[in-house]
Amino acid sequence: MTLKSNLASSRDRSLREHYFIASSYAKDLNALQKRGASVDKGIESLYRSYFDFYNKQRVILAVSKNGHPLYTDVPGASVAFPAHSLRISKAGERLLSLEKFEDKDYIGVTGALPAPYDTYTLAYYYDVSDILSAWSKMTFMLFLIGMLFCGLLAVCLLLVLNRVFKPLQLISDASRSIAQGQYENRIEVKGEDELAEMARSFNHMAKEIQRQMQQLAQAAEQKQQFADNLAHELRTPLTAIYGYAEYIQKVVRTEEDKLFATNYIMSESRRLQNIAYRLLDMATLRGNKIELNLVHMRKLVQEVELALSMKAEELAIRITYETRFETLLCDADLMHILLVNLIDNAMKACGPGGEIRLLADLENEQKVIYIEDNGKGMTQEQLIHITEAFYRVDPSRSRSGGGAGLGLTLCKQIAINHEADLSFSSEPGQGTIAKLTFTTQ
Template sequence: MKSRTFLFTLILFLLFFYSGILFVLVVTLKSNLDNSKDRSLREHYFIASSYAKDMYALEGRGTSVESGIKSLYHSYVDFYSKQKVILIISKESKPLYTDMMRDSIKSPKIPNLSKTSGRLVSMEKLGNKDYIRVVGTIPAPYDTYTLAYYYDVSAIISSWNKMTVMLFSIGIVFCGLLSVCLLLVLNRVFKPLQQISAASKSIAQGQYANRLKVKGRDELAEMASSFNHMAEEIESQIQQLATAAEQKQQFVDNLAHELRTPLTTIYGYAEYIQKVVRSEEDKLFATNYIMSESRRLQTIAYRLLDMATLRGNKIERNNVRMEKLVHELEQAMSFKSGEGKIKMIYEYQFDTLLCDADLMHILLVNLIDNAMKACSPDGVIKLAAYLEKQKKVIVVQDNGKGMTKEHLAHIIEPFYRVDPSRSRSEGGAGLGLALCQQIAVTHGAKLSFSSELGKGTTAKLTFTSQ
């Protein structure tokens, strides 16, 4: 591409450049020759007119025409030969008097203009010199004689030739310099393109961190910046896809792990009942265990179904009174909080919340339930609803054992447990906070967590759309 651009640009420039030089040279030569022709016409007219007047005067003194023509010719030749002018007097196309013999030039044929009053102007080469020739008759009554005027323009043409050689020589040097400059400019222009091509190939091979160096503030720098922005977006998208793929694989692995334990237990106790004769008490124990593990599988299935239903579906939101929402939470959690000797505190500073009441109940129950699991007896859990920067916020805060930043970054992932053994014993499936996150998203809200070991955890739900 660069080579083709270089050759095309250079050829186009040379075409226009040398065409311009030729045009200037042609115009200059034509102008000089036209000026010489005008001069020659004026000189010819002057000489012919003077000739006729002088002949008339000589005839008045009794001099014959032939003698007068001859004597006048020599006087005019003596004067004009110094100006590089050749004069020829002819009659009926036959030269009578000429001074070409001194230059060893063969006398040319002079056209017969005795019957015309016009003059002929032309270029003629005599020997190795170029002349402008003007041919015309001497005014009457001497119009039988023809005066040919030759003006030497060899110096003009020689000067023009030298100027042509000089201009073309300068043009060759100039074109050489231009070629070097053009090559440097094209290298400057195409270098970012080459870098983009190399970076694109490396990105295609999976090296997404490659970037172009941005120098200056011109269009090339802007193009490099745009490419870097595109590369950053691609890298971000690839990372997001990789993270999503990893999360999906982790989800599948965790789901398989979660299903394996209850299924193994169910199969083991069913085989225990089938193959060995057991007492009614043993059968009842095994049946209860099978039902317990079946409920665990049912819980997992329902939670997954809820998450699938929420994903991508719009919900119908209404203004729900906070008093009613808090009252229902108190009823739902009172037994469990009393059983664990946990103190519950409910505070709210706004009256209504635009939401789906059932889904919001599920979200807050899950947050409070997780807080209860983290608290020891005599722990305190506080639910507070207030305005922060003109946005509604609901916070569930506990003084439980807290968690590390590493665990905090993964708690909304499906099947993730900070304490896997505890969650199994209490029937948890590791889907509660993932469901909470899905409910928050459908409400246009942001769910965030903060925690510190030994001091507790805070779940914060910020409604950005109301």
């Protein structure tokens, strides 16, 4: 670890100094060139200056051009210059290596000079022989000291094991009790040593297991509640359908009565169909990853406006649309469903003459879509549950309108698939604001 740390420090120093020397070299060469000196003469002159300065710091410098060595202070004329040090590096590329010259070890950094002198390559070698020598001596000393401690540790091990086995037995007993469903069992913690920390960790694990089991029980309860609600939602229209069908079949009725019964059967059938489609949409979203594309906001808003204009006109509700960013990365069809559902819910909350506003804006460099209405609003308790499946703020209104309490649940799932946050704020009598925040755009 000491060797790696020291070598890493030397590598960092070598990279920094190579960058500094290359930059200074290019600046000085540019200054000499402006005074009329040729590039080659400038290279040679500067090399001598840099050599005199860095030679005292156990540093070797070398300069090559187009793969041919020009100047070097590598000790020994017969030393083979590293082949990779001669090739021209790509712009910004630097090669790091470990070299050996005359029984000395060097960390080498090779890289081209900054443009327009990138035909020249500067090689920098920093002497790390002392580091490797100190490491060899250290490992030898540590080996001897380790041998001396082995005997002492063997004796201490017996004492440690006797102390370790007792809390391990406690942990074993507590584990068996947890396995039997007694999640509240904990180990008594004494002291501040490692064994006490282990006991705390075990207690934390037991606490987390207890919490997760409670979450699983809650999730199972929610699933059961979902199934109960679904059964209730299906039973109500099925009962009505069967009753009106029997009404038509068994009793002689006028055409007007038959038409009324048939219309009611069709209405309840559409409600069942709507529930099935919504459940299918949510199941599809949970099981598949959607494909996101850049969608023009104006086009998306125009399609939403077209889908809702007739219903808004019938209910005498005014809807305004305003976009302040051009594109949105999303699934256009799913985003259309989300916006239509949110506005449709806003229309249900508004009476005749109500107003709804859709605003696509930037907030804290994030894309946000607001849908605001001046309807009856909701309490804080209602806001907590509005995205739950089959939850209705006004059950009677939702049934008469054909709703099944799945629209906002689907919206929440669509938002999750877009890695967006869907939130609501409302006050009774003050309207509601739905806010869709895209956290990854």
